[in-house]
Structures are given as structure tokens and as C-alpha cells.
Amino acid sequence: MDPISPTTVFSGAEALQARMRGLQLQAEARLRPARQDAGGFAALMTSSVRNVDSALHEAASRTEAFLREEPGADLVGTMMAVNKARVTFRTMVEIRNQLIQAYKDVANMPV
Numbered sequence: 001m002d003p004i005s006p007t008t009v010f011s012g013a014e015a016l017q018a019r020m021r022g023l024q025l026q027a028e029a030r031l032r033p034a035r036q037d038a039g040g041f042a043a044l045m046t047s048s049v050r051n052v053d054s055a056l057h058e059a060a061s062r063t064e065a066f067l068r069e070e071p072g073a074d075l076v077g078t079m080m081a082v083n084k085a086r087v088t089f090r091t092m093v094e095i096r097n098q099l100i101q102a103y104k105d106v107a108n109m110p111v
Helices: 006-036 041-067 075-107
Strands: none
Touching: 041 075
């Protein structure tokens, strides 16, 4: 095995560091518009409910297509859509439960 020179190690480290800076800048650029367009908690909840609704509609349409034996409707895609809808719905229910519990905790705090 050939020995690795320090210049090779340093140049590799510099390349990795430059790549990491580039990825960090890309991530910050992607997050910046989301922070500006967020619109607060109500907009976040509305968006989340719409995502759950679209997942449920997707699962229903794929299930109907599979049951009608339409071309291109496969069992794997149908099951993935149904499971995605199930997970997103359960997640939304858990978030709601946590919000209700937090509200109750705040409401019952002694003043």
C-alpha cells in the first residue's frame, strides 16, 4: 500500500470543506423562501391538512383503479399510497392530540 502524502490529505479535506459550504448555502437558500412565505401557524396547519387530504384522495383513487383492474394500477403502488395516507393521517391525529393536551396544560396552570 502506498503512503498517502499530506498534500493529498489536505487537498481532499479542502475539497470536502468546499462541498460542505456549497451544500450549506443550498440548504439556506431553500429554507429562506419557506421562512418568508410561512404565514404563521395557521398556514402551516392548513398546508398540513391539505397534504393529508391529498394523500387520502390519492390512496382512494389508486384503490379504485386497482379494484377496477385498470392498466397500470399495481398492488405495490396501491399499498404504498394507502400506507402513506395512513401514516400521514395518524401523524395529523397525534399532532392534534398533542396540541389539545398542550392547551389543557396551559389552561390548567395556576396563575
